[in-house]
Amino acid sequence: MSELPGMNRDALEQFLRENGIEIAGSLAVEMISGGRSNLTYKAYDDNSAWVVRRPPTSGLTPSAHDMAREWAVTRALASTDVPVAPTVAFDRDGSVLGAPMTVVDFVPGRVIRARGDLSDLTDAQIDANATELVRVLARLHAVDPAEVGLESFGRPDGFVSRQVATWARQWQSVKTRDLPDVDRLHRALEAAIPVHSASSIVHGDFRVDNTIVDADDVGSVAAVVDWEMSTLGDPLTDVALMCIYRQPVFDAVLGADAAWTSDRYPSAADLAQLYSVESGRELTNWGFYLALANFKLGVIGEGITHRALSGSDTGAGARHAADATGEFIAAGIRALSGTTS
Template structure:
């Protein structure tokens, strides 16, 4: 049997049974993806199919792989307009694998990750897909988080200021060299923090490849996935990040030619306008949010290279992910100085 780092099939089978899940026949587990975020496995028996997610096996960035967060929010969203996978079981204490992990129902559909994946879409498909993605994000931000039991999911007051502080702190954990623009952008963000912001559930990592689409209708989002960065906070941070992910240099962070950076999708400005129209939200202090998104992505790129150098299984191109950092920091400075 092929070795699966971070996974023990026999222990997973025992865990499922002990949590009231019927396992019929052989339990087959395969790695779906790993390295850029949490490790994701497909697990199936003769009758059922699940997805298992756990943090990477090394080089962890504090707070960036929070399985309890992912489990809590997907549980809370089960009966809302937001499409999520059905929750099955959770090892909160990390007893089985030495790290927490979640088990959810497998959602059969289409995941569009690469530019090659996007070639199957016609122009009308791309338009419908954008409509579905924007609607899913607006639906998430419209959820009454108190009503679905997520009132304690985060601390929305002061969220934006804490984001600036958090990503500056993350930089100190993962930096592989010194970059003057990091300190400059951090200082500029601190000076420009909006006085008032709105609050909602935020995904923290929203783009097309973190969704599962209906294979026959790419305008229908069957599930939003990868919730480990979610919390209660300012919805405009989600929107700005979705738009900033469109930057071509993000390919270096992902280690591939991504679907979401393709010029077949609308420009970042058009995406933002479409969200504003669907959600009814004003994009106040928009340059600040764009600058913060660039700051975050620059740190994330650096973190991927940091984990690769620490020996974590980070996937193809991880050593060069940090090459995007300087460009993101420069873009953030241009945004906050009203030069873009």
């Protein structure tokens, strides 16, 4: 059997043994997911299973594939009521697979990823799933970073201002054409940055397919996964991004029909209101946060196409991901036009 991309089974087995993991029989490894996110594998022997994650082998954006960040936050959250996979071992310097790697216990369950994954669920089950997702996000934002050793996990002061600047710089790096409305939205965001904002641990990429739910109860989240974008920042950026991911045009960015864009889930407005109730947090300057999330996704879509045109992204629909950019930017402008200070 040929080696999987980015994987060295023998080196992984030796690493596990060196970290006190007894391998029963032979170690097998299979790919769970690859492409634009971190590469994810299931490793298993006759008795146990683990999940191994490492950055992609090409087209790297270091801040988007930070394994040390993912390791730190999942390890810290193990003592909280936020469900995460138990951590096992971390190769910080990349000596095993040629890039930093995390190993966590395999959490059995179900991942709701594609539109078809909803076909066997009732509307009541989907509502229960959405409600629990929002409750988990509210619980995450309620964790005191200092109490779990994450007080230095990020720089919450000026977080939203840096986000605006970061995605504007990213646009200049990845744009495949001139879109005047991008600069228009950027300037409007700069002018509308909230003077005061809250701070919490943020996931940075929260939606249904970045969770594992109980196989028999989709209203129970077994683990939140994909923490490489997490930091200390404004919790409303997490909520707004979760809501903007609900837009059907997000399918163009993913190159697939996503479960989370299905109209069977509650509307973005309903999700935001539920979060406000569950967290006790006011959605102050909500239009700004929606606009920032749209700005970010518009740039991300453009970046996927930029990498496809340069030959470093061959994922499904990669060359057409930028088709969504204009729609996201327009939605951002509309959202910001209703912002009140």
